[in-house]
Amino acid sequence: METTITVDGVRHVANLARLEFNEEETAHFTEQLARILDYIGKLNELETDDVPPTSHIHPHQIFILGAEDGARHVAKPDVVKPSYPIEAVLANAPEAEEGYFGVPRVVDRSH
Amino acid sequence: MSICELTAHALHEKLKAREITAQELTEAVYERIAEVEPDVKGYLTLTKDSALEQACRADTGFQNGEEMPPLAGIPIAIKDVICTRGVRTTCGSKILENFVPPYDATVMTKLHKQGVVMIGKTNMDEFAMGSSTENSAYQITHNPWNLDTIPGGSSGGSAAVVSADTAICSLGSDTGGSIRQPAALCGVVGMKPTYGRVSRYGLVAFASSLDQIGPFTKDITDCALVLNAICGSDALDATSVDVPVPDFTQSLINDVKGLKIGVPKEYFTPALDPEIADSVSAAIAVLEGLGATVEEVSLPHTEYAIATYYIIAPAEASANLARYDGVRYGYRNANPGDLISMYKKTRSEGFGEEVKRRIMLGTFALSAGYQDAYYKKAQKVRTLIKSDFDAAFEKVDVIATPTSPTPAFKIGERTADPLQMYLSDVMTTPASHAGLPGISVPCGLVKSGLPVGLQLLGAPFAEENVLRVAYTFEQNTEHHRQKPHIQTNGVG
Numbered sequence: 001m002e003t004t005i006t007v008d009g010v011r012h013v014a015n016l017a018r019l020e021f022n023e024e025e026t027a028h029f030t031e032q033l034a035r036i037l038d039y040i041g042k043l044n045e046l047e048t049d050d051v052p053p054t055s056h057i058h059p060h061q062i063f064i065l066g067a068e069d070g071a072r073h074v075a076k077p078d079v080v081k082p083s084y085p086i087e088a089v090l091a092n093a094p095e096a097e098e099g100y101f102g103v104p105r106v107v108d109r110s111h
Numbered sequence: 112m113s114i115c116e117l118t119a120h121a122l123h124e125k126l127k128a129r130e131i132t133a134q135e136l137t138e139a140v141y142e143r144i145a146e147v148e149p150d151v152k153g154y155l156t157l158t159k160d161s162a163l164e165q166a167c168r169a170d171t172g173f174q175n176g177e178e179m180p181p182l183a184g185i186p187i188a189i190k191d192v193i194c195t196r197g198v199r200t201t202c203g204s205k206i207l208e209n210f211v212p213p214y215d216a217t218v219m220t221k222l223h224k225q226g227v228v229m230i231g232k233t234n235m236d237e238f239a240m241g242s243s244t245e246n247s248a249y250q251i252t253h254n255p256w257n258l259d260t261i262p263g264g265s266s267g268g269s270a271a272v273v274s275a276d277t278a279i280c281s282l283g284s285d286t287g288g289s290i291r292q293p294a295a296l297c298g299v300v301g302m303k304p305t306y307g308r309v310s311r312y313g314l315v316a317f318a319s320s321l322d323q324i325g326p327f328t329k330d331i332t333d334c335a336l337v338l339n340a341i342c343g344s345d346a347l348d349a350t351s352v353d354v355p356v357p358d359f360t361q362s363l364i365n366d367v368k369g370l371k372i373g374v375p376k377e378y379f380t381p382a383l384d385p386e387i388a389d390s391v392s393a394a395i396a397v398l399e400g401l402g403a404t405v406e407e408v409s410l411p412h413t414e415y416a417i418a419t420y421y422i423i424a425p426a427e428a429s430a431n432l433a434r435y436d437g438v439r440y441g442y443r444n445a446n447p448g449d450l451i452s453m454y455k456k457t458r459s460e461g462f463g464e465e466v467k468r469r470i471m472l473g474t475f476a477l478s479a480g481y482q483d484a485y486y487k488k489a490q491k492v493r494t495l496i497k498s499d500f501d502a503a504f505e506k507v508d509v510i511a512t513p514t515s516p517t518p519a520f521k522i523g524e525r526t527a528d529p530l531q532m533y534l535s536d537v538m539t540t541p542a543s544h545a546g547l548p549g550i551s552v553p554c555g556l557v558k559s560g561l562p563v564g565l566q567l568l569g570a571p572f573a574e575e576n577v578l579r580v581a582y583t584f585e586q587n588t589e590h591h592r593q594k595p596h597i598q599t600n601g602v603g
Contacts (some may be wrong), residue, residue: 043492045415089213
């Protein structure tokens with residue numbers, strides 16, 4: 001397990017997470033994340049090749065098509081129900097127009 | 112004694128007998144808030160107008176002699192991570208400063224059916240990430256027992272207001288100990304039910320495989336009453352489990368004869384404060400004296416729980432918090448330029464440092480090339496931790512441990528060192544990985560006057576065993592009657 005993270009690694013992960021940091025913050029996070037990952041490296045003391053992963057403590061609850069033993073359908077019946085009024089949903093939007101959420105332009109009109 | 116100090120069940124009798132009205136009780140709580148809240152700072156939002164309307168409705172029911180539910184007219188506080196229709200829900204974050212949910216969480220729908228009086232929304236670590244409530248974007252909450260110390264976290268506000276008698280009970284959420292640890296540090300009862308017992312619909316998601324809502328109360332009877340109100344499967348949360356919900360008041364049995372209590376040796380390490388070790392050992396001896404069988408058990412992977420938690424919880428959080436993009440709700444940067452830059456500026460300005468740290472940690476653990484080494488590895492160790500508990504519960508009914516390795520620490524003491532802060536949760540995260548029900552019960556004070564919590568854990572869906580042991584302990588001791596003396600006017 002790689003237990004160090006570099007400044008470039010932090011920049012890459014920040015971009016994936018849609019966050020941005022200045023030089024000072026990048027250095028700060030690099031140092032802190034390296035220290036935390038070093039502590040987490042403790043997990044390597046354990047041999048886990050034959051151990052199945054746990055993603056959820058009630059596996060029988062998870063709806064998976066063709067799932068393992070004991071799985072059951074928790075899908076709801078497909079019944080049409082009223083949803084929240086558009087105005088109520090848009091009330092919290094930073095920008096809304098004609099029943100839609102507003103965002104900065106993503107398509108250039110000249111194309 | 113002020114009526115604000117009473118339990119919900121004692122107040123219910125008074126309401127039923129028409130000795131007091133819910134409106135008087137509500138006014139008394141707001142008077143208490145005026146008195147101590149400037150020093151405790153447990154609330155982010157107060158909802159006095161709607162509270163008085165709710166109290167008035169409860170009074171009408173009592174006056175008409177209707178059969179009123181146990182929580183009718185009872186003043187309750189709600190952690191600001193639970194959606195409340197028409198009432199601002201910030202999650203302690205600047206990014207949700209003006210967010211007003213258009214719907215109620217399922218737990219709120221259930222509480223309103225009981226006729227509760229919602230006093231307000233309580234302070235918390237931003238998005239429930241923290242162990243001291245110092246990560247709130249809004250304010251520092253002070254522990255009523257010593258205003259210079261933290262109340263624990265992340266549900267620090269919900270614990271502090273019950274301790275300070277500015278609410279009769281409250282709801283919090285527990286991902287890695289965020290109900291149990293602040294309950295211990297503030298000297299109140301706090302319970303995390305089994306994962307899946309309570310609907311998470313309307314609980315703003317942090318780590319979806321771990322998050323669970325639960326109560327803070329002044330005694331075990333009230334804990335059972337709130338559990339009765341909020342538990343049950345819900346079509347709106349596919350991870351809520353469809354198992355019968357017992358009447359938890361039937362578990363209020365003052366007898367532990369025949370019950371086996373396991374004490375895991377791995378929790379009594381040199382890192383445990385000796386006064387806490389003494390207090391918890393004395394509590395276990397009380398239970399043994401009352402007829403419980405006490406035996407040592409081993410949970411060998413305990414020491415890996417924090418490392419596992421700080422992969423799994425941030426990984427799930429990094430996915431859950433992707434929704435804060437400045438489009439549908441919340442803060443948006445005013446001059447974003449293009450769409451991607453709008454996301455980045457909005458998130459970087461809207462989230463606090465701890466939230467960014469966990470998003471970074473989680474994104475890294477899930478990123479190409481690292482997922483197997485970190486995320487999958489942590490999920491495998493989670494299996495080992497869960498197997499430890501499965502084996503222990505073959506032998507014992509309840510496991511008893513300290514809730515926190517230390518009493519409340521000083522404000523600012525651990526903020527510079529995230530890893531040291533993470534280790535505050537060393538006693539609570541193991542049970543979170545296994546989804547177990549757990550309670551923290553007051554079991555004494557250290558010499559400096561700060562409270563100590565006894566943690567009792569049960570097998571999945573065995574809340575009844577946990578409540579029975581907790582109730583027996585409470586009925587045979589006086590620790591839960593101890594109250595903080597809040598030094599008002601500018602201390603801390």
